[in-house]
Amino acid sequence: MAGMGSLCAPGAAVGVVLVLCLGGILSIPSGPRRGRGEAGSTDVDPEQYLAKYGYLEVDQLQHTRNLRHTWKHAIRSFQRFNHLKVNGRLSRQAVNIMKQPRCGVPDIDTTLGSPNRKHRHKRALLTGFKKAVNSVYGLKWRSNQLRWKMSRYTGRLTAEQQWATLKRVFGIWASQANLTVVHTSSDADIEVVFGRGSHGDGNQYAFDGSGPQLAHAFGPGDAAVAGDIHFDDDERWTLDDNDTTSKDLFVVALHEAGHALGMPHSRDRKAVMYAHYKGYDPSLSLSYDDVRKLQTFYGARPVPAPSVSTSTAAAVAPTSTPEPTTCNMPFDDVIYGPGKQGYVLSGRHVYSLKGRGEEGAALDRGPYRLRRVLKGSPIHISAAVYVAEKKRLYIFKGYRVWRYTRFRLDRGYPTRPSPYPPERPVAALGERDYRGKTKIYVFGKRxxxxxxxxxxxxxxxxxxxxxxxxxxxxxxxxxxxxxxxSVYFFRNNKYYRLSKYYRAIMAGYPKVKDVAWLSSTCWKK
Structure with missing residues (x-):
């Protein structure tokens, strides 16, 4: 459904995402228009589609059939974004996806570079989110306190139904981040309207009648339309109705509200921010991908501290007796590695953990000399992480990286990353996504x-x-x-457990490390 950015809108615009922030508007001649009520029409112009949703640059539109490389590159980008076989050929499966109902916001921002630049689209997919995280283009609201209002309603539902649906939608997004979105009848950051055809935001963003384009939204910014959400009033809007000929307002509104908050399209088909309309879903909720990206913009919602009675507080108050120093084995890093087993790396040694972690974990075997297990490795490592799907172990120390595959040092390692990291690493985290792929996060001090x-x-x-x-x-x-x-972080003799969705420390933490992870066993160094 909708896209991200300061001009997160549709119509026949290419690269409209972020355009307001950059101070310009790009547009292309709109493709074949359909009149109202022509829902049965299945015509699609692949060239116009690829340009409209960010896979082709505006100035290349008239030349793509002569520039075979550019055309194939655009198709490959579309295939990659939609999880199709990447071969540069326009298949029937790709055309069928183009015919599906969706929002009018581009999937890829073409302002990131020329389509002729090698790997430009791939790099945009990989780094676009990180650029948004750093607010390079101002893709988040400056304030975490936002206001919304409805200005134009559709006649297909009651005003009360529409107001309640939008209130519910903004409440769902706000509940997952450090964000407050309230209704107002006066000036608002986010204005919601229903319109037909050219509806006041320029002909380049005109709706297509009862057709594939359902709605669009404008991302955060300072422009007059920033944050606004527009629905095509030529669609047959319903609520809680599994009729395939209608469109569920809640499903579409939940997606568009994400764009109004600055969220980009997601390649995850399970995500609310996936571009295509999937129909009425009574169990629809924000996915892990949706929540993670939202919290990157606005932070996690603070987890309220548990109330503790006076008697309980006295019972858990620290005593004056110090813990044995031999129990405080320092963790250089912890990995969840081969055989679904945990390992602790500490100094010159490595230990294996048994159990399921936290209260059920205990040192099982060891110590083993690290260099006997991993020949050529440094001692007193800075960070380590295991990538299960590739059976690779990465070790970081200083500005060098060691990579082991099946516990054998790979040729060419250790190596020095380029560019150098901003700090010397102190820890690393391998976080798996819904497909089982691991993304490596490296931590410095700040x-x-x-x-x-x-x-x-x-x-x-x-x-x-x-x-x-x-x-x-x-x-x-x-x-x-x-x-x-679950994700765990360790510091001295304490450990912290983070919520999978909030990216904030869970109530009741930190806890003592050796009791939960070492079964109170004191190991001599």
Whole structure:
């Protein structure tokens, strides 16, 4: 459905995402228009479609059939974005996707570079989100307190139904981040309207009648239309109706509200921010991908501290007796590795963990000399992470990286990443997505960045740890995503558990490390 950016709108616009922030408007001649009520029409112009949704640049539109490379590159980008076989040929499957109902916001921002530049579209997909995270183009509201109102209603539902639906939609998004969105009858950041054809935001954003384009939204910014959400009033809008000939207002509004908050399209088909309309879904909710990106913009919603009675507080108050220092084995890092088993790296040694983590974990075997297990490795490593799908172990120390495949050092390693990281690494986290693919986050004392496993380099820019993972101490010693999907961070003799969705420390943490992870066993160094 809708896109991201300061001019997150549709129509026949290419690269409209972010355009308001950049101070210009790009447009192309609109494709064949359909009149009202022509829902049965299945005509689609692939060239116009690819240009309209950001896969072709405006100035290339009239020349793409002569520039075979540019045309194939655009198709490959479309195939990659929509999880199709990438071969540069326009298949029937690709055309069928183009015919599906969707929002009018581009999937890719063409202002990121020329389509003739090698790997431009691929790089846009990989780094566009990180650029948005850093607010390079101002893709988030400056304030976390926003107001919305409805100015024009559709006659297909009652005003009360529409108001309640939008109120519910904004409440869902706001509940997942440090964000407040309230209704107002006066000046609003986000204005919701229904319109037909050219509806007041320029002919280039005109709706197509009862057709594939359902709605569009404009991203945050200072322009008059920034944040506004527009629905095509020629569509047959319903609520809680599984009729395939109608469109569910809640489903579409939930997506468009995401764009109004600055969210880009997602390649995850399970995500609310997936571009195509999937029909009425009574169990629709925000996906992990939706929540993660929203919290990157606005931060996680603070988790309220649990109330503790006076008697309980006295019972858990620290005593004056110090813990044995031999129990405080420092963690250089923790990995969840082969055989679905955990490992602790500490100094010159490595230990295996048994159990399911946290209260069920215990040192099982060890110590083993690290260099006997991983020949050629450094000692007192800075960070380590295991990528299960590739059976690779990465070790970071200083500005060098060691890579092991099946515990054998790969040729060409250790190597030095380029560009150099902003800080020396102190920990690394391998976080798996819904497809089981691992993204590597490397932590310094203040910053966190994504590590490109294929190029041995940093992906995009870097972020403040405190804005991406709220409430963590600085610096951390170790990090791991355990088998249950939970993420744990370690600092001295404490550990922290983070919510899978809020990226904030869960209530009741930190806890004592050795009790939960070492079963109170004191190991001699």
């Amino acid at each position: 910053y966190v960045w994504v590590y490109d496993q294929d190029r041995d380099s940093r992906v995009g820019s870097y972020l403040w740890i405190r804005t991406f993972w709220r409430g963590l101490p600085s610096p951390i010693d170790a990090a791991v995503q355990w088998g249950d999907g």
